[in-house]
Amino acid sequence: MAIKLSEVILGAFPQLRYEPTAKRVRASLGGNTVVDTIHARLVWEPRRITPIFAVPEAELRAELVPAGGPTADVAELPVKLSADSPPSLDPRTGFGRHTTTGEQLDVVTGTTTAPGAAFRLDDPELAGYVVLDFAAFQWREDDEEIIGHPRDPFHRxxxxxxxxxxxxxxxxxxxxxxxxxxxxxxxxxxxxxxxxxxxxxxxxxxxxxxxxxxxxxxxxxxxxxxxxxxxxxxxxxxxxxxxxxxxxxxxxxxxxxxxxxxxxxxxxxxxxxxxxxxxxxx
CATH class of the missing domain: 2.170.150.40 (Domain of unknown function (DUF427))
Structure with a gap:
């Protein structure tokens, strides 16, 4: 029996998803390069519509330390793309609202700290990677600035x-x-x-x-x-x-x-x- 592809994609929303990207991905914080990698992955936490970057922890040019204080409560903004789609999180839901297990971390450079801007996922497929809060950094794919969130390779x-x-x-x-x-x-x-x-x-x-x-x-x-x-x-x-x-x-x-x-x-x-x-x- 034929499968409607959009139903397959929407049906995966409740799961933790990832996809490697061949693009050179760079993030900076306070003028300092935090990561420059060709090994990034796109990650969608459960119920997330838009992806964020996961980068190899070994390639970070910053220190990761346990979050210095309790994570602020982030309101969960539910949304449905259509009447038939599964409940998801509005992309405006802050990075601090995680829908999978892991460890919240501060990102520390020589001059700047980004509190809670990294998350070490508790998943074997993503071992050695941390996801970074898109809003906390300035981002480039190859030599071009990107805004809002990473582009989804399955979105046209x-x-x-x-x-x-x-x-x-x-x-x-x-x-x-x-x-x-x-x-x-x-x-x-x-x-x-x-x-x-x-x-x-x-x-x-x-x-x-x-x-x-x-x-x-x-x-x-x-x-x-x-x-x-x-x-x-x-x-x-x-x-x-x-x-x-x-x-x-x-x-x-x-x-x-x-x-x-x-x-x-x-x-x-x-x-x-x-x-x-x-x-x-x-």
Whole structure:
């Protein structure tokens, strides 16, 4: 019997997972190189959606010491990618919330200490490795900066030009209308329609202070439609940080989950995702 591959991947979320990477991985702390390795692994702790790096402890250019104080309680932010997916942890759940056994460690360089920024996993497949808190360090893959979290080799982003008629409205007000959208297809997420700003009613919207980062697309700034509670941070646009996403640079997309999206005259159902509510972030 055929197996739906997405169900296999989602079904592994409750387990500790890892995958070697051939990339040169570098992390620095306070201007000091902490690790420079070609032997890194990507690790997903149980229920984690996004990976972090595990690096060989023998290649660390820093000292690891038992955490100097009790680990602060980190709120667990549950999330489901879809109505049918298993419960997972929102990527904003802090590094200190571990879902497998191991030892929390401080990372100490000559000038800087990163409290609790390493975790020695209690697993034979990852013996000799420690995972590092992505947010505590500055990271490069080969010679390029990476942000947000490491890229997942099983996660794709494809962008295709489209001449479909696309209209976005909210509570009866048209916010965008175009036949020149770029369609972004991303693993496990709804299709996103990126619209030229000239086809968006920006005069009805206000730019917000919210900023988020995506390791595949760059840094996003947001717009709010003040006429509706559902319109808070309802649209966004990415900067020009990554060449991979050049087709959507400067274009504007809306959360399908919170607007009425009509494609070639057909009203699309609103998907249920972590971004269905205004307070959730991209």
């Amino acid at each position: 982003v494809d962008i295709r030009a489209s001449s479909l008629d696309v209209e976005v409205s909210l509570e009866g007000v048209t916010l965008a209308s175009t036949n020149g959208a770029q369609l972004l297809y991303e693993t496990f997420l709804p299709v996103r329609y990126y619209i030229p700003p000239g086809d968006v009613r920006l005069d009805l919207m206000e730019e917000s202070r919210t900023r988020t980062v995506c390791p595949y697309k760059g840094e996003a700034r947001y717009w709010t439609y003040p006429g509706s509670e559902s319109g808070r941070n309802v649209a966004w646009s990415y900067d020009r940080r990554f060449r991979d996403a050049a087709q959507i640079h400067g274009l504007i997309s809306f959360f399908n989950e919170r607007v009425d999206l009509t494609v070639d005259g057909v009203l699309q159902p609103r998907p249920v995702t972590p971004w269905s509510r205004p307070q959730a972030r991209a």
